[in-house]
Amino acid sequence: MLDNHQKNIATFIHLSTFSRFFIPFGNFIGPTILWVANKDKSEFIDAHGKQVINFQMSILLYAIILGTLTIPFFIFKIFSGLDFIDFYGFHDFHINIGKPSPLLYIGGALGVFAIIGFIIELVLIVLASLKARDGELYKYPLTINFLK
16 A cells, blocks of 8 residues: 555656756766665656656666767768868858758757647656656656666
8 A cells, every 4th residue: 555655756756857947967866776776665656766767767878869860960961161271360260050950850840849848847747756656656758767
């Protein structure tokens, strides 16, 4: 039987991911500390802790992949007007901000995709917190199970 204390701890494990806005890597540190300190007390807390950490690790992996795809498009666009062989000084240095290239559109679309993903992540965290508060197990979508 679940008591309110277990539900509250599971809820705070989910909500502790928001500590990343104040502490670097707080979305890993907060949930991990709460989960490790309380995982032996309840299977409910253990399951929620694993879900949170798996979700945050999955989000980090997806962000690295998306960044790896996005950043080169912007770099290629910025340096497309420079000729490194004939670069003798700053007197002829210019960056052409004329017609946007397709690379910039692709990079911008990936950036918009990242923003949408961030908003969806916040919504899923709040939803998981509410499920934990109600005593239900929540499985984040598109999560890779690193911890089983």
